[in-house]
Amino acid sequence: MTTPSRRDLANAIRFLAIDAVQAANSGHPGMPMGMADIAEVLWNDYLRHNPANPKWFDRDRFILSNGHGSMLQYALLHLSGYPLPIEELKNFRQLESMTPGHPENFMTPGVETTTGPLGQGFANAVGMALAEKLLAQRYNKPDLTVVDHRTWVFMGDGCLMEGISHEAASLAGTWGLHKLVAFWDDNRISIDGDTAGWFTDDTPARFEAYGWNVIRGVDGHDSASIKAAIEQALRSIDKPTLICCRTTIGFGSPNKAGKESSHGAPLGKDEVAATRDALGWRHGAFEIPDEIYAGWRRDDGAAREAEWNRRVEAYERQYPELAAELRRRVRGELPADFAAAAQAYIDKLQAEGPAVASRKASQMAIETFAPLLPELVGGSADLAHSNLTLWKASKSVASDDPDANYVYYGVREFAMTAISNGLALHGGFIPFDATFLVFSDYARNAVRMSALMNAHAIHVYTHDSIGLGEDGPTHQPVEHLASLRYIPHNDVWRPCDAVESAVAWKAAIERRDGPSCLVFSRQNLPHQPRDARQLADVARGGYVLRDSAGTPEIILIATGSEVGLAMQAAERLGDKARVVSMPSTDVFDRQDAAYRESVLPKACRKRVAIEAGVSDFWRKYVGLDGAVVGIDRFGASAPAEKLFPHFGFTVERVVAVARALD
Numbered sequence: 314m315t316t317p318s319r320r321d322l323a324n325a326i327r328f329l330a331i332d333a334v335q336a337a338n339s340g341h342p343g344m345p346m347g348m349a350d351i352a353e354v355l356w357n358d359y360l361r362h363n364p365a366n367p368k369w370f371d372r373d374r375f376i377l378s379n380g381h382g383s384m385l386q387y388a389l390l391h392l393s394g395y396p397l398p399i400e401e402l403k404n405f406r407q408l409e410s411m412t413p414g415h416p417e418n419f420m421t422p423g424v425e426t427t428t429g430p431l432g433q434g435f436a437n438a439v440g441m442a443l444a445e446k447l448l449a450q451r452y453n454k455p456d457l458t459v460v461d462h463r464t465w466v467f468m469g470d471g472c473l474m475e476g477i478s479h480e481a482a483s484l485a486g487t488w489g490l491h492k493l494v495a496f497w498d499d500n501r502i503s504i505d506g507d508t509a510g511w512f513t514d515d516t517p518a519r520f521e522a523y524g525w526n527v528i529r530g531v532d533g534h535d536s537a538s539i540k541a542a543i544e545q546a547l548r549s550i551d552k553p554t555l556i557c558c559r560t561t562i563g564f565g566s567p568n569k570a571g572k573e574s575s576h577g578a579p580l581g582k583d584e585v586a587a588t589r590d591a592l593g594w595r596h597g598a599f600e601i602p603d604e605i606y607a608g609w610r611r612d613d614g615a616a617r618e619a620e621w622n623r624r625v626e627a628y629e630r631q632y633p634e635l636a637a638e639l640r641r642r643v644r645g646e647l648p649a650d651f652a653a654a655a656q657a658y659i660d661k662l663q664a665e666g667p668a669v670a671s672r673k674a675s676q677m678a679i680e681t682f683a684p685l686l687p688e689l690v691g692g693s694a695d696l697a698h699s700n701l702t703l704w705k706a707s708k709s710v711a712s713d714d715p716d717a718n719y720v721y722y723g724v725r726e727f728a729m730t731a732i733s734n735g736l737a738l739h740g741g742f743i744p745f746d747a748t749f750l751v752f753s754d755y756a757r758n759a760v761r762m763s764a765l766m767n768a769h770a771i772h773v774y775t776h777d778s779i780g781l782g783e784d785g786p787t788h789q790p791v792e793h794l795a796s797l798r799y800i801p802h803n804d805v806w807r808p809c810d811a812v813e814s815a816v817a818w819k820a821a822i823e824r825r826d827g828p829s830c831l832v833f834s835r836q837n838l839p840h841q842p843r844d845a846r847q848l849a850d851v852a853r854g855g856y857v858l859r860d861s862a863g864t865p866e867i868i869l870i871a872t873g874s875e876v877g878l879a880m881q882a883a884e885r886l887g888d889k890a891r892v893v894s895m896p897s898t899d900v901f902d903r904q905d906a907a908y909r910e911s912v913l914p915k916a917c918r919k920r921v922a923i924e925a926g927v928s929d930f931w932r933k934y935v936g937l938d939g940a941v942v943g944i945d946r947f948g949a950s951a952p953a954e955k956l957f958p959h960f961g962f963t964v965e966r967v968v969a970v971a972r973a974l975d
Contacts, residue, residue: 314329315708316924317605318592319354319536323352323353324565326345326385326388326389327564328594330390332599333387333403333599334926335585337406341576342580342821345359348533349385350534351386351533351539352389352869353536353565354536358540359547361463362393364390364395364396364423365624366618369618369621370741371460371621373462373464375468376426376438377416377427378468379467380415380416380428381429382618383412387416390733397423402599418738425738430509431471431474432477433731434952435472435478436727436731436759437734438464438495439735441464441739442463442492442553442708443488445462445463445737448639448741452628452714454632457628464490464494466496467495467496469497470498481732483723485523486524486552488710489551489552491526491549491550491554492553493545494556495511495553495556497557497558498560499533499559500559502572502573502576517555525552528545531559534563537944539558541935543556558686572717582949583860592944602916603957640647642687642688642741642742643741645943648685651824652698655815655819659812660848663746666811668839669724669838670812671810671813671873672700672835674815674833675702675831677815678819683706684824685715688742689718690736691720691747692750693747693748694726694747696747697721697747699775700773702749703881707749720746725740726748727755733759734768736770737769738768743771745770750790753774753793756772760772760797760800768828769827771831772829773833773904774793775809775833776834776874777790778925779949780835780953782951783950783951787948789948791944792927794807794872794926795929802899804827804828804899805829805898806830809841811840811852813896816852816896834874836874836953841880841894853908855894855896855898855903855909855913866890867886867971868892868921869882869890869891869920869967870895870921870934874925875962879923886971891917898934920934922939923942927945928944931943938974940971942961
């Protein structure tokens with residue numbers, strides 16, 4: 314058996330990508346062909362991982378931010394011995410295959426994050442590198458290191474054109490994330506052709522200005538040059554590193570190398586054959602010789618994990634309490650006493666009945682829950698004192714404090730949310746981020762990615778309606794609640810008082826399989842009375858807050874600040890009126906049919922939904938016979954107490970609308 318050269322090993326990546334894209338008649342061969350040499354050096358010489366256990370906690374994280382080149386990652390995983398058989402590569406981009414068009418963290422073992430929307434993988438990587446930094450600060454001891462891994466990210470010109478890359482790179486430099494290494498695939502080609510007409514930034518200078526260690530002029534097709542650059546990156550002790558790799562997209566293709574024609578389409582049968590000749594690859598489609606597999610499948614991954622396990626066992630003997638806490642966080646488990654302690658706080662709130670803004674109630678919940686949860690790390694996009702996300706024990710992650718837990722994100726809503734996703738996906742953390750609800754638009758695609766990836770991130774939004782007042786329509790969210798609710802697998806909570814706010818926080822913390830959006834008011838909200846059953850039903854997303862005498866003749870459905878309005882209107886309407894508080898439509902819709910019928914009986918067709926947002930969302934609950942008191946235009950600048958009556962949010966209007974249903 315001959316020993317393959319580094320170029321032979323890289324060519325295995327190239328031809329698996331070429332063959333898979335050709336078989337699918339769809340995909341992006343150019344980037345895998347261009348970055349194959351970089352990937353080969355990184356994966357074979359530096360990446361600390363164990364293909365037999367893709368979830369080993371102290372593994373290095375590899376992120377393919379330019380996710381359209383997904384076949385690069387699938388080839389790497391297959392060749393390295395992950396449970397991704399060649400049949401799955403042959404099934405590239407096919408229904409229910411493990412090799413979808415873009416990497417999906419829930420589909421393919423070894424894929425850390427879903428990428429495709431350019432730039433977000435890079436921001437996720439910043440979150441993962443921050444997670445490693447914070448865990449190392451808390452748990453490592455001078456005599457025992459139990460958290461010590463790197464985050465490696467591949468990114469292309471498109472990632473760097475996206476604004477999120479500026480936001481995330483700036484923060485990474487500020488935090489000094491020296492275990493973050495990014496490879497820039499500088500091939501100067503995008504879908505529209507040569508980027509000289511639209512991407513002439515001095516990218517190395519830009520990253521130097523962010524506080525990065527920048528390694529310029531690396532030949533992305535020369536393994537020695539790549540290896541020297543990585544060695545230099547490993548010597549950085551206080552800065553993240555950008556390795557600028559000059560590459561040729563579609564490397565090896567006689568007629569398409571260096572051209573946009575290799576970017577997003579199969580090479581074609583004749584060009585595939587020509588590329589095989591040009592690179593001296595004498596093997597058929599999807600054919601990998603044994604000596605190539607032998608060159609890729611190293612045996613050091615299991616040994617590295619075993620050595621780490623020995624260190625953890627020694628750590629457990631010397632630092633048993635910290636070790637138990639770390640083990641629990643790695644498993645993604647909450648403290649055993651969390652649920653009881655959280656419920657005790659909720660019971661206390663119900664008894665005391667504070668009338669506060671729900672953003673203040675949110676801060677009260679954080680203040681109560683954070684001491685129970687060392688894994689809780691929060692932050693705000695330059696609105697900490699408006700979102701009320703700070704608590705007494707908040708300590709900036711920019712410090713070396715072992716208890717660092719708060720992120721000052723600055724005005725960077727998009728990167729903030731994607732970094733939260735990275736923290737969540739890394740493991741060991743429950744992150745939350747915060748801004749005004751209207752600015753969820755800036756973050757929305759990252760929120761969508763939270764839901765797609767099942768990331769346990771909590772997105773906090775305050776100033777939830779026209780109730781924020783004088784800042785006017787630019788800051789008053791109208792369509793945003795509906796927009797967030799329409800994201801599949803995304804739980805949106807809009808609580809009506811301090812009790813519902815605490816329940817929402819508890820539910821978001823306990824949810825392990827996806828994100829939650831917690832939406833809070835600027836203005837004070839009245840406390841609502843509840844009996845024990847009603848209190849228990851808050852967590853079901855919707856419940857009967859005020860019941861009618863006998864079968865209800867009309868049902869008022871409301872959320873947030875409009876629940877108090879519904880309660881007042883029900884008093885006017887009499888004892889046949891029921892009020893349903895619906896803090897989370899998503900959670901309510903997951904309840905069994907019997908429970909939903911008990912809250913919203915089909916026999917009662919007279920229904921009015923009340924929410925200071927667009928009305929159409931509520932049609933599914935009120936039906937054709939019902940009505941919605943909403944707002945289907947932009948707001949206005951005025952004190953909140955004048956805006957609500959101006960837009961028809963009054964007891965008189967709700968009563969009139971309800972009675973008009975007769």
